[in-house]
Amino acid sequence: xxxxxxxxxxxxxxxxxxxxxxxxxxxxxxxxxxxxxxxxxxxxxxxxxxxxxxxxxxxxxxxxxxxxxxxxxxxxxxxxxxxxxxxxxxxxxxxxxxxxxxxxxxxxxxxxxxxxxxxxxxxxxxxxxxxxxxxxxxxxxxxxxxxxxxxxxxxxxxxxxxxxxxxxxxxxxxxxxxxxxxxxxxxxxxxxxxxxxxxxxxxxxxxxxxxxxxxxxxxxxxxxxxxxxxxxxxxxxxxxxxxxxxxxxxxxxxxxxxxxxxxxxxxxxxxxxxxxxxxxxxxxxxxxxxxxxxxxxxxxxxxxxxxxxxxxxxxxxxxxxxxxxxxxxxxxxxxxxxxxxxxxxxxxxxxxxxxxxxxxxxxxxxxxxxxxxxxxxxxxxxx
Amino acid sequence: xxxxxxxxxxxxxxxxxxxxxxxxxxxxxxxxxxxxxxxxxxxxxxxxxxxxxxxxxxxxxxxxxxxxxxxxxxxxxxxxxxxxxxxxxxxxxxxxxxxxxxxxxxxxxxxxxxxxxxxxxxxxxxxxxxxxxxxxxxxxxxxxxxxxxxxxxxxxxxxxxxxxxxxxxxxxxxxxxxxxxxxxxxxxxxxxxxxxxxxxxxxxxxxxxxxxxxxxxxxxxxxxxxxxxxxxxxxxxxxxxxxxxxxxxxxxxxxxxxxxxxxxxxxxxxxxxxxxxxxxxxxxxxxxxxx
Numbered sequence: 001x002x003x004x005x006x007x008x009x010x011x012x013x014x015x016x017x018x019x020x021x022x023x024x025x026x027x028x029x030x031x032x033x034x035x036x037x038x039x040x041x042x043x044x045x046x047x048x049x050x051x052x053x054x055x056x057x058x059x060x061x062x063x064x065x066x067x068x069x070x071x072x073x074x075x076x077x078x079x080x081x082x083x084x085x086x087x088x089x090x091x092x093x094x095x096x097x098x099x100x101x102x103x104x105x106x107x108x109x110x111x112x113x114x115x116x117x118x119x120x121x122x123x124x125x126x127x128x129x130x131x132x133x134x135x136x137x138x139x140x141x142x143x144x145x146x147x148x149x150x151x152x153x154x155x156x157x158x159x160x161x162x163x164x165x166x167x168x169x170x171x172x173x174x175x176x177x178x179x180x181x182x183x184x185x186x187x188x189x190x191x192x193x194x195x196x197x198x199x200x201x202x203x204x205x206x207x208x209x210x211x212x213x214x215x216x217x218x219x220x221x222x223x224x225x226x227x228x229x230x231x232x233x234x235x236x237x238x239x240x241x242x243x244x245x246x247x248x249x250x251x252x253x254x255x256x257x258x259x260x261x262x263x264x265x266x267x268x269x270x271x272x273x274x275x276x277x278x279x280x281x282x283x284x285x286x287x288x289x290x291x292x293x294x295x296x297x298x299x300x301x302x303x304x305x306x307x308x309x310x311x312x313x314x315x316x317x318x319x320x321x322x323x324x325x326x327x328x329x330x331x332x333x334x335x336x337x338x339x340x341x342x343x344x345x346x347x348x349x350x351x352x353x354x355x356x357x358x359x360x361x362x363x364x365x366x367x368x369x370x371x372x373x374x375x376x377x378x379x380x381x382x383x
Numbered sequence: 384x385x386x387x388x389x390x391x392x393x394x395x396x397x398x399x400x401x402x403x404x405x406x407x408x409x410x411x412x413x414x415x416x417x418x419x420x421x422x423x424x425x426x427x428x429x430x431x432x433x434x435x436x437x438x439x440x441x442x443x444x445x446x447x448x449x450x451x452x453x454x455x456x457x458x459x460x461x462x463x464x465x466x467x468x469x470x471x472x473x474x475x476x477x478x479x480x481x482x483x484x485x486x487x488x489x490x491x492x493x494x495x496x497x498x499x500x501x502x503x504x505x506x507x508x509x510x511x512x513x514x515x516x517x518x519x520x521x522x523x524x525x526x527x528x529x530x531x532x533x534x535x536x537x538x539x540x541x542x543x544x545x546x547x548x549x550x551x552x553x554x555x556x557x558x559x560x561x562x563x564x565x566x567x568x569x570x571x572x573x574x575x576x577x578x579x580x581x582x583x584x585x586x587x588x589x590x591x592x593x594x595x596x597x598x599x600x601x602x603x604x605x606x607x608x609x610x611x612x613x614x615x616x617x618x619x620x621x622x623x624x625x626x627x628x629x630x631x632x633x634x635x636x637x638x639x640x641x642x643x644x645x646x647x648x649x650x651x652x653x654x655x656x657x658x659x660x661x662x663x664x665x666x667x668x669x670x671x672x673x674x
Contacts, residue, residue, distance in 0.1 A: 070476050116659045122475050123418045127609045128658050131651035142644040256483060263480055327491035334488030341481045342469050374472035
């Protein structure tokens with residue numbers, strides 16, 4: 001077991017606490033860089049979506065995980081980013097310009113959402129962000145001179161410094177990866193700065209933060225703006241990846257998916273955003289795989305346990321019929337959310353920490369280390 | 384003028400349905416400080432139960448209605464026991480996510496069982512109309528308004544005049560203190576969920592002749608019920624119904640007098656305005672923040 005001996009505040013906020021980090025993340029980055037030469041084009045495409053979802057996840061973590069302001073409206077920020085890109089592209093604005101413009105515009109709108117949100121906490125904030133997202137969805141569908149309404153907009157192939165970057169090319173993947181890595185490093189730096197500490201202070205106790213001299217209103221608006229701007233950047237990449245955008249892509253469903261990303265990944269660390277994104281994006285191919293192969297596998301198991309061929313075939317047909325039921329995906333989503341909140345509130349990254357600690361402390365690991373505290377006493381209305 | 388009254392009545396009828404769903408939110412919120420995002424889906428499920436009893440098994444309308452309410456009350460208790468009770472006392476966000484997950488699950492399962500078609504329940508009042516001069520009012524809409532008034536009064540009396548209602552209010556203020564006072568908090572919470580599921584079922588069954596029942600109806604109407612609950616002040620029973628009626632009328636008027644598109648956005652614009660100007664709602668209590 002490694003003990004970190006800290007003698008200085010600088011030691012406490014180092015980006016890489018010890019050399020192990022450099023090695024691990026170096027290897028991970030190398031693997032991600034050679035991925036296009038190894039993986040199939042389908043998996044590469046999924047990997048691009050993982051990057052985009054992870055960027056949104058990081059944005060949402062800044063707001064929800066670190067500032068404690070829940071938002072169920074991030075699909076709207078993504079939509080604003082995507083539509084800004086599609087609109088500016090029509091006037092032959094170069095990629096770097098509209099990429100930054102999308103982030104800027106989304107950030108400004110995020111700050112505008114942040115202002116009314118100052119007075120709201122908990123459930124009211126959730127409802128307000130849902131309303132904001134629904135209004136944006138309606139505007140996108142109706143403002144036809146700019147957004148083409150429900151017909152949607154085509155997004156032309158990305159051209160970076162005069163070179164065309166098709167959405168399936170490795171270059172596009174590298175671009176997404178670069179944006180993700182920059183976002184993560186930027187966010188890590190933000191979180192170890194005074195701004196980041198103010199965010200965490202607001203999350204833990206607004207009153208305590210205020211009495212320590214934190215300008216709560218300012219930092220809440222900042223958090224909203226930063227989170228929205230990052231989501232706007234992701235929106236540009238999202239638009240290019242899909243090459244076609246329409247209002248019904250940016251529904252409440254998508255906002256909930258983003259929340260699921262950080263919920264499943266873990267809301268207390270940036271690792272959570274990436275792990276959650278991998279989970280959410282990869283669940284689709286996994287379910288398709290189950291749907292195609294599971295009936296055969298179950299029938300095979302039944303056959304080995306002595307079921308006749310006729311029975312096995314019968315079982316196979318039944319399982320196949322069940323797997324192709326409409327809406328099975330929604331049910332599985334629902335069950336996953338409930339199970340995670342009930343049994344793994346710290347998410348996948350929390351599970352990883354528990355496993356790591358189990359082996360580090362073996363045989364002294366105690367389950368109570370990660371136990372959540374229940375508060376029955378306080379009514380949130382009086383807080 | 385006549386158009387205006389017609390729109391007003393249909394707006395009030397629609398608003399009563401929002402109000403009934405909002406009533407479900409408010410009941411659960413009042414007693415446990417949990418916001419149940421699956422409330423609309425409980426309504427949808429109640430409608431499907433009623434359809435099964437009345438449409439498929441051919442029972443009498445009133446018996447089927449009562450059966451659906453009883454079944455859903457049990458289901459509400461079950462949902463509370465399995466999903467909500469383990470996380471009582473945790474941050475509100477976890478509870479919101481759990482109920483969102485429950486909603487997902489119920490929608491998909493209902494879609495699997497009852498299919499994705501629109502279903503209709505035959506009711507004793509789905510045909511006739513009431514004529515007052517040149518004004519024509521459909522009985523199905525009037526029935527919704529009447530039932531909402533009755534339910535609202537009953538629930539208000541229950542919360543303010545009975546011992547159980549007082550126990551519920553106490554456990555919402557402070558669960559631990561309520562427990563020390565001898566209130567069986569767990570049982571109280573289970574009863575609240577049963578009542579709220581039963582109210583949702585009433586909304587679902589009354590709604591069936593107006594908008595039909597399908598597996599997504601809960602999501603659509605549930606989202607409209609939020610503005611209603613917030614407008615009335617989350618936590619006030621008459622407020623929920625008044626808020627619902629206001630939202631219904633605003634939506635109906637916006638659909639009639641304003642260009643297309645305003646109808647769906649209007650309730651949320653109202654909601655954001657209310658949150659901006661008077662976050663505690665029309666009937667909410669203003670509580671000072673404590674450190």
